[in-house]
Amino acid sequence: MRRTKNEVEEAIAAAVRDELAEHGYAKVSFEGVARRANTSKPVLYRRYSSRAEMVLTSLGRSLWFEVPTGLSQLPLRQGILALLRYARNRSEVVGADTLRALIGEADKTILALLTRAMEKAEGILAEQVIAPAVDRGELGPEPIASGVLCVPFAVLREQFLFRTNVPMTLEEIADNICLPLLKAATQPQGASGGQV
Amino acid sequence: MRRTKNEVEEAIAAAVRDELAEHGYAKVSFEGVARRANTSKPVLYRRYSSRAEMVLTSLGRSLWFEVPTGLSQLPLRQGILALLRYARNRSEVVGADTLRALIGEADKTILALLTRAMEKAEGILAEQVIAPAVDRGELGPEPIASGVLCVPFAVLREQFLFRTNVPMTLEEIADNICLPLLKAATQPQGASGGQV
DNA sequence: CATATTTAGATACTATGCGTATCTATAATT
DNA sequence: AATTATAGATACGCATAGTATCTAAATATG
Numbered sequence: 001m002r003r004t005k006n007e008v009e010e011a012i013a014a015a016v017r018d019e020l021a022e023h024g025y026a027k028v029s030f031e032g033v034a035r036r037a038n039t040s041k042p043v044l045y046r047r048y049s050s051r052a053e054m055v056l057t058s059l060g061r062s063l064w065f066e067v068p069t070g071l072s073q074l075p076l077r078q079g080i081l082a083l084l085r086y087a088r089n090r091s092e093v094v095g096a097d098t099l100r101a102l103i104g105e106a107d108k109t110i111l112a113l114l115t116r117a118m119e120k121a122e123g124i125l126a127e128q129v130i131a132p133a134v135d136r137g138e139l140g141p142e143p144i145a146s147g148v149l150c151v152p153f154a155v156l157r158e159q160f161l162f163r164t165n166v167p168m169t170l171e172e173i174a175d176n177i178c179l180p181l182l183k184a185a186t187q188p189q190g191a192s193g194g195q196v
Numbered sequence: 197m198r199r200t201k202n203e204v205e206e207a208i209a210a211a212v213r214d215e216l217a218e219h220g221y222a223k224v225s226f227e228g229v230a231r232r233a234n235t236s237k238p239v240l241y242r243r244y245s246s247r248a249e250m251v252l253t254s255l256g257r258s259l260w261f262e263v264p265t266g267l268s269q270l271p272l273r274q275g276i277l278a279l280l281r282y283a284r285n286r287s288e289v290v291g292a293d294t295l296r297a298l299i300g301e302a303d304k305t306i307l308a309l310l311t312r313a314m315e316k317a318e319g320i321l322a323e324q325v326i327a328p329a330v331d332r333g334e335l336g337p338e339p340i341a342s343g344v345l346c347v348p349f350a351v352l353r354e355q356f357l358f359r360t361n362v363p364m365t366l367e368e369i370a371d372n373i374c375l376p377l378l379k380a381a382t383q384p385q386g387a388s389g390g391q392v
Numbered sequence: 393c394a395t396a397t398t399t400a401g402a403t404a405c406t407a408t409g410c411g412t413a414t415c416t417a418t419a420a421t422t
Numbered sequence: 423a424a425t426t427a428t429a430g431a432t433a434c435g436c437a438t439a440g441t442a443t444c445t446a447a448a449t450a451t452g
Contacts, residue, residue: 001417002430003419003429003430005429008429029409032409038430039429040429042412042428042429042430042431045411046428111360115359115361146364157350158346158350158353162311176342177343177347177377183380197447198399198448199400199448204401226440238402239401
């Protein structure tokens with residue numbers, strides 16, 4: 001008669017995904033999700049303290065970055081492209097509208113989660129793509145200047161979130177931005193340049 | 197007795213700014229603004245069809261990009277830094293929270309406005325900073341590969357919107373990213389590289 | 393300057409969602 | 423088997439969304 005904890009939580013997640021798909025993030029409400037999941041608001045409020053948290057939880061892993069395997073075997077350019085493609089696919093699962101809305105409602109905690117996800121992506125770029133390329137001799141051994149690692153993802157995100165019309169291709173990002181920047185591989189000339 | 201059109205609109209703008217400052221974007225409402233501006237909801241709904249539009253209009257020029265003068269006289273590095281500083285100051289007037297919220301609620305029209313503002317910034321970079329540097333011989337005459345111009349702003353925005361803790365300095369962005377990328381000045385090796 | 397038009401300002405209304413409180417019957421835990 | 427946690431249902435007060443209606447004053451027009 002009464003559903004178990006897991007049944008309820010799966011029903012909630014499904015309801016959130018359906019509401020998102022049908023009406024968009026703006027119209028996702030505690031009331032609507034409760035109705036759709038055949039449950040009630042108190043059940044939701046016991047779990048999530050905000051709409052963003054509810055949606056984020058229900059989207060689950062779709063948002064979070066898992067390491068694609070085999071990146072380190074690819075030549076530099078292919079590795080970069082594969083990583084960019086992976087990141088873009090992850091975003092497309094959620095959709096630009098929902099992502100923008102989530103960012104807009106994010107509190108400090110959620111923002112910290114997003115930041116961690118970005119840093120993880122940068123770590124994968126450094127360890128799974130750049131380091132192997134250095135080992136293979138595709139790149140010189142000079143340390144990468146601080147801040148460079150975020151560039152591919154910053155550009156990708158910019159394109160995905162804002163340029164919904166004619167975004168750059170992944171090849172353009174890789175060939176015109178990532179590769180030149182990595183090959184420049186100059187030591188920082190500025191004040192506080194560090195290494196990674 | 198009855199206020200003029202301009203008086204009312206200035207009162208609305210002031211009310212929005214006050215509500216923003218006191219309670220943050222999330223709590224800005226048509227009702228609250230109407231109360232604070234000593235007017236009524238219909239007066240607001242006649243003007244703005246959404247909260248985002250109301251806030252955006254009331255923030256007015258704070259958001260929009262005006263050309264700083266004298267950029268073209270500066271050496272390349274100084275010009276880049278000045279432009280980055282200008283862009284960052286513009287964002288700080290509004291604040292990261294409000295900016296994220298606005299982005300989250302932006303409809304197609306508002307998003308198009310944002311995109312235009314970005315393109316304007318890129319235009320200034322190209323015409324007021326890079327072109328003069330080429331004329332002075334600080335940069336080679338090779339055309340800039342497509343997509344490169346957005347990089348400084350993409351990185352800046354990424355830092356401003358998401359890395360609220362320890363963002364990169366403008367000097368790091370200029371020295372580790374912008375200058376190496378511009379000096380690489382390689383023709384695109386990839387498929388569809390164009391020029392600007 | 394007189395007339396026509398617009399719209400500020402006030403009020404009222406329906407509808408929706410928020411967030412909380414309360415109760416019970418059942419699932420989970422020990 | 424006894425205890426604890428919580429699903430499920432209902433209800434409530436409150437805030438805001440968005441619209442409709444009316445009037446009197448500001449603005450535009452000829």
